[in-house]
Amino acid sequence: MLKNRVTPEDITINIDKDAPVPPCIPGHSWGDVVHKSDVTWTACWTDNVQGGRKYVRPGQSSFIKGVSDYAKFENARLLASKYEGIVADYTRLLDSSSLRDRDVGLVAYIIDKTAIRMGNPKGSDKADTVGGLTLRREHVTPATKDGKPLRVKDELNRLNIPVPPMRAKGVRESGSASAQTPSKAREAFIPKDKPSRNSRPRVIDSDSEESEDSVSEEKEEEEETEGMEVETEGEYFIKFDFLGKDSVPYINTVPFSLKAYSVMLRHLAMTPSAKDRIFQCTSSNVNDYLQSLMPGLTAKVFRTYHSSSTQDRLLARTTGAGSVNDRYMQYQAINREVAILCNHQRNVAKGHDTAAGKADIQHRRVMAELAIAKLQVLRCAKQMAEAQGLPGLTKTVSNRVAACSINRKSVVQGQMLADGITGAIAAERRQNLINRLHKKEQERRVRVKKAEERGAKIPKDDRKPYTAENEDGTIDLLVSEAQMEHLLKSAKQLQKEKESAKPKKEAADKPRLSTLQNLARFKESAVANGTAASRLSKMAALIKKMDTLKANLDTLESKRSELDLNKNIALGTSRTNYLDPRITVAWCKRARVPLSKIYTRTLMVKFPWALDVEADWRF
Template identity: 25%
Template sequence: WEEERSPRGVRWTQLEHRGPCFAPPYEPLPDGVRFYYDGKPMKLSLAAEEVATFYGKMLEHEYTTKEVFRHNFFRDWRKEMTAAERKVIKRLSKCDFTEIHRHFADRAAARRALPREEKQRLKEEAEKLQQEFGYCILDGHREKIGNFKTEPPGLFRGRGDHPKMGMLKRRVLPEDVTINCGRDSKVPEPPAGHQWKEVRSDRTVTWLAAWTENVQNATKYVMLNPSSKLKGERDWEKYEVARRLKGVVDEIRSRYRADWKSREMKARQRAVALYFIDKLALRAGNEKEEGESADTVGCCSLRVEHVQLHPEADGCPYVVEFDFLGKDSIRYYNKVPVEKPVYRNLQLFLENKDPGEELFDRLTTASLNKHLQDLMDGLTAKVFRTYNASITLQGQLRALTRAEDSIAAKLLSYNRANRAVAVLCNHQRAPPKTFEKSMQALRSKIEAKKQQVAEAKAELEKARAGHASREDGRSEAFLEKRRRRLEKLEEQLVRLGTQATDKEEGKQVALGTSKLNYLDPRISIAWCRRFGVPVEKIYNKTQREKFAWALDMAGEDFEF
């Protein structure tokens, strides 16, 4: 959720919208749904009850088994209680949220079981809300808004082992929201009885509303839909900067290699950091917001404790072992052989330092990006990540794709290429809870299909024997029918096998982040057109809207 600025030189003149759509007020629990403490029913105040429902809804989720989540929730929940409630409720282990959980589970089941007419009515209400809040007027054109609803209150989950998981995400109020609209446009009306925090007209940015959430103190934005003209131009500009890097990257690499021997320690540290950003697609890392407790780092903020040097490991000389928490508290662990000058410099940087001291103590993200800006206009550490991701995808697609392969095999090659990028960028995920169950179902389908293939082969042999004895037109047609049936079943078996391989290989890799944010979509679209793969197999409808500009521009001969 970065603050998105308009493409260079682009300034909108008119921007009019309704503002964000706020989460509905809390609905108290029915009288028959009770909270219990130490085995006894207890009526909670409205504020405490609302927070209790957040936990109750998640009662069977893995998060509620984690000590950090439970600790943070209980601490924040007690802040919402009355003094009398705090006197009674002192231990989470004595709290019973069972009825609350059952109430919301029953409600969800009832929603799923609604008759078609009622579901249609709800769909129409959602569409009415979309029409009211989901569009803006930008320079005379009606543009779709991406996320027009504020996030409802709840419990923060985070990714990885986030130290703030379980904390209370407070309700966003109009008083928290800054509105951005045209100077001469009608300012949206806040909900009755409320007022906006601020109204401004900043024509250099592409967001419509902004507020700061309370858990990580991060700014959240209401943005234009990815399919909007401005967003498309910004996407195009991002990838064009990365493509320009391709023309000067060899010169930049030569320069940072030369700086490994610089007499100036700052230049040496910058050169080694840039090598890691280039070679390993590490994030540069930014200074944390005040009060942010998650111990996450990037390349520039690595500490001595995050690296270990091995003269030799796994049969390779000069190996660096990284182990740290990156963005979203996702662990980055990697053992990588490096060039001898890099290894020697790291030994120098580590000398006489305690584990908690910075590895690159003469370097900041700002100074690194300033240096990169001097090397190429628009170049930042993040551009290296985009460039290396896109180049990796293009190279992998060339190496893995065969024109004679089936569509299913080509898609497996595409996903393998995408996985290489995800591994490079450390886009991990925990295996889905339903992974083993769905894999078992897929294996069962494969076994059933194998049985069908075996039966079809037996039927074909039988038909051949019958045809040899008769050799008439009728038996020839029957034989051809059996051949086609066997071919179809064998194709289905191959497709299922490919799906199983793809699923197994991708169970711990998140493909979406790189595909939507780091890979030039023109590479994927050109590949689809070159090898006869429907673009719909790579990008869903929403993603095709986001990359409409690329669909117009990418011919099958496109090169990143």
């Protein structure tokens, strides 16, 4: 089926009652004009292919969207102030005698602990994606801490929980009317006997009408369990394995409290088959309950709260030490944790391997430039040592430099000795070098032939074949980082011997001068001739170049690491929708990291209301 062209007659526009109707193109009229103030769309039409409605809404940078974003994050902050009370309330529901209350309490517990979506029953023609409400027995398994599955009956026996009767079949993916009515079979599992030895002690209200006999029985039970190993909260785990939004797998082993773990075991034991839903409550039951705790509270507010609070807590632990790039990588690592918390995964892009290969080659090239710069610094040190006549140093530096001068034949056999430059990259570079040498040899032969035809003298450079095997000249090549560090000790030795020859006028506790400052001092005391001054200036320039290359190398290493770590994680989703931008802005001001390094221009335009917060702002 082809998609039809949308005409004005297909479009419904939504405007204010007092606003003039926008003029339509000549010969046409709007399909309908409505005045709905409780929605944000301004126009809509029906798609003839899918049959769904298409809406035109305000852009990300619009005032309406900004107000909505601000209200969303303020609602999450309000949840932070009421969080403990809300947790206590849904935990109380786990002890309820009502089936629906227990279901609602356990769904709220799962949404809070896992930050997964609510989920609603779907038809058979839709993708089999689920949420906290639509979990089936096949999606939930009691497990060990490392995710090893455990049998439900074994766990019930271990915790001394009576095995409840299985409920009747019939509650499937499409929630029926019976899903809203408690089943007597489900009610029968409520324990009537004493609390199990491993359960938490009940709190008896002072106004309770329970008899003194029941209290004394509990005391006797406590005396019986003295000296026995009692399991505590944090030792019980539930493994979730299902497809979430966009069919992204959610696989996670989550620690449960003993109370929630016991209720979950009973629910699993009563669910007839793996394809049956665990909970019989509806989304309206859960939403109504959450709204009663706090206006505007939904599963998405829990996700926003957990994402923002996690980022705020982890960023507050950072020290701000290291380079800007180091601090940026700390931020990315925290952003990655939040994305994993929200299960923001994606398929690995087709071009990932190509991009990673290019980043690796670029990284190696910078390593090569840095190694060559270090060799050049070393040679300058050698030349200065010879000029100053320092005893013993000339031979040491000369031998070290000579050891790193490799003839061109060795280049063909192995392009470089640098760590990690092997395999396909080394073979490719080797072949490229051979091709270049072969091309130069062909050009040389053409020039020689033309010179012979003219009877002219063959240039000196063209008399010798330009081949890798016959090339005797030496060139600067790349060596490993460890070798380079070893070689630079000669340059450091030069400075040490020069300083030891001077009277020590400085105080012992005076801060050590930088390399460039030492070079400046050395220049003042050098032989007053142009050659020495030129060499010192050259060394200073090379050291600056080395610093620049080292910074570039750090940046490239970060990019390579990010490409690998983020290949199947979507950081942008949480950064755009679930992380309060004021947390990032405040941290950037504290850590002295440019906001443009973290936020794109689009995000800065989306969150203008967050850019003026103080550095000490906390979520």
